[in-house]
Amino acid sequence: MKNFYNLTKKELLQEKEKLQKQYNNYLKQNLNLDMSRGKPCKQQLDLSNDMLNINDYISNDNIDLRNYGILDGIKEAKQFFGNLLDINEDNIIIGGNSTLNMIYDVIARLYMFGYMDNTPWCNLEKVKFLCPVPGYDRHFDILEKFSFEMINIPIIENGINMDIVEDLCKNDESIKGIICVPLYSNPTGTCYSKETVERLAKMETKAKDFKIFWDNAYAIHYVYEKVELYNIFKACEKYNTQDRILYFFSTSKINFPGGGVSLLAGSDNTIKDTLKHLSKQTIGYDKINQLRTVKFLKNKENTLKFMDKHANILKPKFDIVLNTLEENFSNNPILKWEKPKGGYFVAVDTLEGLAKKVVVMCKELGVTLTDAGSTYPKKQDPKDSNIRIAPSFPSLEELQEAINIFCLCVKIATIDKFLL
Amino acid sequence: MKNFYNLTKKELLQEKEKLQKQYNNYLKQNLNLDMSRGKPCKQQLDLSNDMLNINDYISNDNIDLRNYGILDGIKEAKQFFGNLLDINEDNIIIGGNSTLNMIYDVIARLYMFGYMDNTPWCNLEKVKFLCPVPGYDRHFDILEKFSFEMINIPIIENGINMDIVEDLCKNDESIKGIICVPLYSNPTGTCYSKETVERLAKMETKAKDFKIFWDNAYAIHYVYEKVELYNIFKACEKYNTQDRILYFFSTSKINFPGGGVSLLAGSDNTIKDTLKHLSKQTIGYDKINQLRTVKFLKNKENTLKFMDKHANILKPKFDIVLNTLEENFSNNPILKWEKPKGGYFVAVDTLEGLAKKVVVMCKELGVTLTDAGSTYPKKQDPKDSNIRIAPSFPSLEELQEAINIFCLCVKIATIDKFLL
Numbered sequence: 100m101k102n103f104y105n106l107t108k109k110e111l112l113q114e115k116e117k118l119q120k121q122y123n124n125y126l127k128q129n130l131n132l133d134m135s136r137g138k139p140c141k142q143q144l145d146l147s148n149d150m151l152n153i154n155d156y157i158s159n160d161n162i163d164l165r166n167y168g169i170l171d172g173i174k175e176a177k178q179f180f181g182n183l184l185d186i187n188e189d190n191i192i193i194g195g196n197s198t199l200n201m202i203y204d205v206i207a208r209l210y211m212f213g214y215m216d217n218t219p220w221c222n223l224e225k226v227k228f229l230c231p232v233p234g235y236d237r238h239f240d241i242l243e244k245f246s247f248e249m250i251n252i253p254i255i256e257n258g259i260n261m262d263i264v265e266d267l268c269k270n271d272e273s274i275k276g277i278i279c280v281p282l283y284s285n286p287t288g289t290c291y292s293k294e295t296v297e298r299l300a301k302m303e304t305k306a307k308d309f310k311i312f313w314d315n316a317y318a319i320h321y322v323y324e325k326v327e328l329y330n331i332f333k334a335c336e337k338y339n340t341q342d343r344i345l346y347f348f349s350t351s352k353i354n355f356p357g358g359g360v361s362l363l364a365g366s367d368n369t370i371k372d373t374l375k376h377l378s379k380q381t382i383g384y385d386k387i388n389q390l391r392t393v394k395f396l397k398n399k400e401n402t403l404k405f406m407d408k409h410a411n412i413l414k415p416k417f418d419i420v421l422n423t424l425e426e427n428f429s430n431n432p433i434l435k436w437e438k439p440k441g442g443y444f445v446a447v448d449t450l451e452g453l454a455k456k457v458v459v460m461c462k463e464l465g466v467t468l469t470d471a472g473s474t475y476p477k478k479q480d481p482k483d484s485n486i487r488i489a490p491s492f493p494s495l496e497e498l499q500e501a502i503n504i505f506c507l508c509v510k511i512a513t514i515d516k517f518l519l
Numbered sequence: 520m521k522n523f524y525n526l527t528k529k530e531l532l533q534e535k536e537k538l539q540k541q542y543n544n545y546l547k548q549n550l551n552l553d554m555s556r557g558k559p560c561k562q563q564l565d566l567s568n569d570m571l572n573i574n575d576y577i578s579n580d581n582i583d584l585r586n587y588g589i590l591d592g593i594k595e596a597k598q599f600f601g602n603l604l605d606i607n608e609d610n611i612i613i614g615g616n617s618t619l620n621m622i623y624d625v626i627a628r629l630y631m632f633g634y635m636d637n638t639p640w641c642n643l644e645k646v647k648f649l650c651p652v653p654g655y656d657r658h659f660d661i662l663e664k665f666s667f668e669m670i671n672i673p674i675i676e677n678g679i680n681m682d683i684v685e686d687l688c689k690n691d692e693s694i695k696g697i698i699c700v701p702l703y704s705n706p707t708g709t710c711y712s713k714e715t716v717e718r719l720a721k722m723e724t725k726a727k728d729f730k731i732f733w734d735n736a737y738a739i740h741y742v743y744e745k746v747e748l749y750n751i752f753k754a755c756e757k758y759n760t761q762d763r764i765l766y767f768f769s770t771s772k773i774n775f776p777g778g779g780v781s782l783l784a785g786s787d788n789t790i791k792d793t794l795k796h797l798s799k800q801t802i803g804y805d806k807i808n809q810l811r812t813v814k815f816l817k818n819k820e821n822t823l824k825f826m827d828k829h830a831n832i833l834k835p836k837f838d839i840v841l842n843t844l845e846e847n848f849s850n851n852p853i854l855k856w857e858k859p860k861g862g863y864f865v866a867v868d869t870l871e872g873l874a875k876k877v878v879v880m881c882k883e884l885g886v887t888l889t890d891a892g893s894t895y896p897k898k899q900d901p902k903d904s905n906i907r908i909a910p911s912f913p914s915l916e917e918l919q920e921a922i923n924i925f926c927l928c929v930k931i932a933t934i935d936k937f938l939l
Contacts, residue, residue: 136587144585151574151807156775165564165775167556195615200801207627211641211665221631221641237802244799245631355576355585358807379664381620382657385805387571387778 102431103513115514121507122464130465132501137285137443138492139352142412146405147354150395156387164386170378171370176360176389183399184318184348185330186364192373194361195384198349201361202278202312203241205345208376209275209310210245214342215372217308220245220275229267229277231259233446233474233485235285238278238314242476249476252277254287258295261302268304276310282328283317286446286474286487288439293329300334304343313346319406320352321441322413332364341366350392352443353402353409360392410441416490419498420445427506433513434506445488446474453512454483460508466501522851523933535934541927542884550885552921557705557863558912559772562832566825567774570815576807584806590798591790596780596809603819604738604768605750606784612793614781615804618769621781622698622732623661625765628796629695629730630665634762635792637728640665640695649687649697651679653866653894653905655705658698658734662896669896672697674707678715681722688724696730702748703737706866706894706907708859713749720754724763733766739826740772741861742833752784761786770812772863773822773829780812830861836910839918840865847926853933854926865908866894873932874903880928886921 101114156164158173171177172193181188194201213219220226227248230239234254242249250267253260259279268274277299281291299311313331335341344366350359365373396402421438424447428434436447449457454471461468469487472478488505490498521534576584578593591597592613601608614621633639640646647668650659654674662669670687673680679699688694697719701711719731733751755761764786770779785793816822841858844867848854856867869877874891881888889907892898908925910918 138587141583144583147585148574148576151576152572154568154571156571163561163564165567165777167558167771167776169777196805197801197803203800207631210631211627237799240799244796351587355807356587357585357589357803358805376664379657379660380623381617383617383777385616385778385808387775388805388808 100427100430103433103510103517108518111514111517115511115518118507118511118514122511125464125504125507128465130500130504132465132493132497132504133467134489134493134498134501134505135467135469136492137352137489139356139409140412140492140494143409143491144355146408147395150354150391153391153394155390155394158390164390167382169386170381170383171374172384173386173389173393175393179393179396179398180348180362183402184315184364186332186346190332190364190366190370192363192370192377193384193389194363196351196357196359196361196388198314198316198347198351198361199237199241201363202238202314202347204380205312205363205373206241206245208373209308212376214308214310215368223273225273227271227274229264229274230476231277231279231284232476233286233480233487234278235280235314236469236473236478238312239476242278247275250274251476251481254284254289256289257292258289259291261295261298265298265302268302268306268309270305272305274304275306275308276312278312278314280314280316281331282315282326283320283439283442285316285442286444288437288442288444288446290326290440291328296329296331296334300331300340301338309343310345311343313344315346315348316352317442318348319403320409320443321406322410322417322439324440326440342368345369350396353405354392354395358388360389413491415495416493416498417445419495420488420490420502423499423502423506427510434509443489443491445490447486447488448482448484449486449509450513450516451482451484453509453516454480454486456512457486457505457508460512461505464504464508466504468505520847520850523853523930523937528938531934531937535931535938538927538931538934542931545884545924545927548885550920550924552885552913552917552924553887554909554913554918554921554925555887555889556912557772557909559776559829560832560912560914563829563911564775566828567815570774570811573811573814575810575814578810584810587802589806590801590803591794592804593806593809593813595813599813599816599818600768600782603822604735604784606752606766610752610784610786610790612783612790612797613804613809614783616771616777616779616781616808618734618736618767618771618781619657619661621767621783622658622734624800625732625783625793626661626665628793629728632796634728634730635788643693645693647691647694649684649694650896651697651699651704652896653706653900653907654698655700655734656889656893656898658732659896662698667695670694671896671901674704674709676709677712678709679711681715681718685718685722688722688726688729690725692725694724695726695728696732698732698734700734700736701751702735702746703740703859703862705736705862706864706905708857708862708864708866710746710860711748716749716751716754720751720760721758729763730765731763733764735766735768736772737862738768739823740829740863741826742830742837742859744860746860762788765789770816773825774812774815778808780809833911835915836918837865839915840908840910840922843919843922843926847930854929863909863911865910867906867908868902868904869906869929870933870936871902871904873929873936874900874906876932877906877925877928880932881925884924884928886924888925
């Protein structure tokens with residue numbers, strides 16, 4: 100492995116010629132490989148097929164779940180998720196198949212009606228949101244849809260730069276929220292430390308209706324190492340700031356992304372306020388699927404064991420990506436990344452100004468990556484360097500080929516930059 | 520049967536004494552009967568139990584429906600519903616389990632973002648909606664939530680008073696929509712005539728973004744007589760007003776109220792505009808349940824046969840209500856009603872000022888009815904006379920007892936009014 104920083108111009112040109120030949124070879128192969136979305140693969144989905152054979156519809160307390168009613172979700176689902184996530188079951192609302200939809204709905208309600216007796220956000224001159232970056236594109240898309248101003252907050256080793264967060268929230272009333280994926284974060288794999296959670300719970304906010312969108316999408320989705328997230332409800336209780344919590348979770352990446360169950364948890368006030376609005380919006384979510392989900396996953400212990408099976412499928416895929424990156428770049432520091440402990444992604448940083456180019460080159464060779472910039476609000480990566488790699492969906496063989504091609508494109512793009 | 524209008528004061532007092540004894544007898548029985556909500560009964564729900572044994576998840580075009588994707592619904596569901604309702608499948612979006620949620624979402628989008636490049640309704644001084652009355656309480660609740668001004672439009676024999684509708688829409692730009700249940704209407708059972716549909720399609724509206732919310736909830740839910748609704752898409756095509764259609768339907772009262780599939784249909788523009796917003800809101804609805812629904816209902820012919828089974832269960836219940844009303848009031852015109860051809864309700868009108876009193880009296884005897892006034896916006900029935908009777912859920916025996924009690928209470932309340 101050559102360190103490009105130590106090569107002469109001539110050597111770089113020679114290297115480029117060699118790499119270009121490989122590139123041209125790939126070009127002829129008309130490949131079609133996809134490392135773009137964090138989708139479970141077929142083998143993972145098959146783990147839950149027995150769920151589809153569950154045909155019960157009577158709840159433990161003898162309610163016919165085929166019929167209308169039960170706005171906030173069935174009791175056994177609240178108990179199951181409460182126990183799994185260490186949240187009081189009375190502080191949970193069980194929803195439909197999409198957390199994203201739940202997040203959107205919560206934001207729409209705050210926008211149209213406001214939180215409790217606070218001003219609806221649509222009546223404010225400006226609403227700002229803090230966005231840890233790199234982050235989840237669909238979160239940013241929702242915030243952009245509502246024309247909120249998004250402020251980038253750097254992700255750091257064990258969370259986010261809380262000095263900046265505290266300073267901003269303390270002084271700016273128009274900052275109404277922050278949206279976080281606190282464990283195995285999308286795409287960096289970052290796990291928020293106890294200190295980060297505590298500072299989020301404790302910090303002063305000028306906005307009285309400041310909200311922490313706590314999208315714990317990967318709460319139990321470890322790959323290499325189980326990390327325990329400090330309980331934000333417990334942290335907020337200490338400072339009497341529970342009303343700022345909006346906690347989301349779903350079974351999309353436990354069972355079926357297309358047919359899972361989502362969850363919103365919040366303080367007593369938040370649940371009461373949410374149900375007041377929700378009662379006008381729907382009569383209730385799909386309770387048969389709630390029961391199906393709980394009957395299949397059974398309890399916390401069984402669910403955690405079940406997640407081992409996912410980890411066993413995902414680990415070889417993450418190994419391929421991480422080992423290949425290591426082989427190509429450990430002594431050639433033109434690409435940087437952290438090994439994630441879990442989640443669905445490996446985030447890499449090219450040298451400045453190369454991410455878009457690399458993604459386009461990969462696409463030319465038939466390898467689809469998430470668009471460069473997608474991990475930043477409005478798709479604007481100020482350094483044009485972050486790329487999100489999603490290893491879960493392709494087969495091992497496809498993934499190996501795709502990541503080889505990715506490394507090739509990074510090298511060519513970097514040599515071109517050096518030769519400029 | 521005595522006609523109260525022909526009785527002397529003395530005879531009314533004698534009648535009241537007799538009825539009051541019956542009332543007191545019921546009072547001792549601590550009954551618990553419910554004619555309040557349009558819920559299918561257990562026997563109806565049991566018709567669809569086989570649906571829960573369907574465990575397929577691969578679409579006809581070989582897509583794995585367990586995974587993410589397909590925002591607008593699976594192809595076979597669009598084909599099935601398009602064929603069932605005579606709507607172009609490209610003009611259909613398949614949703615989650617609740618039409619009400621879909622209606623709420625559509626209104627929220629018009630409120631927050633506006634239709635195409637029209638002003639979002641939240642930025643307007645005033646938004647008014649036309650509400651055919653008596654109507655569906657949950658529709659009115661949504662409109663009230665958004666602080667829209669609701670204007671009562673009288674339901675007449677074959678639809679609604681279109682003279683009033685045309686006059687209002689032509690002259691008032693702030694009138695943004697009308698919300699209709701055009702077939703076997705809730706609660707009157709009214710079926711809109713071809714003329715009514717055509718006039719809705721043809722009429723001039725001062726608001727460019729005027730919308731007809733066409734909640735065809737009972738499209739195939741006949742009890743006594745199958746009525747064909749004139750196709751509003753065809754009507755609007757003639758006048759190039761397709762953009763005003765927002766068509767809703769669901770399988771809630773075909774299969775399971777808690778686990779059905781909903782549908783939104785609209786013009787090409789409406790579908791395009793809706794998907795633009797919806798793509799930020801969710802990745803997709805529960806496609807496994809969409810497939811389950813279609814595999815169970817199969818096709819139009821089978822579905823219509825299936826609805827015969829519902830009708831066979833519902834007919835004896837409607838018979839009990841209608842026959843008992845007939846027996847009690849055919850020669851004593853203190854209560855008025857129309858025999859519905861289908862749907863879930865019988866709407867009755869007491870003499871002015873008696874509906875609330877009757878509902879309270881029934882409640883005292885253990886018979887729950889929908890709150891008086893519920894069939895009007897803000898629960899304000901100007902004549903306090905309309906009561907919605909929902910015969911579907913109780914058993915035949917319970918229903919007979921409940922409707923007997925209802926008739927008794929109507930008589931006592933009416934005598935009290937006469938004696939004032």
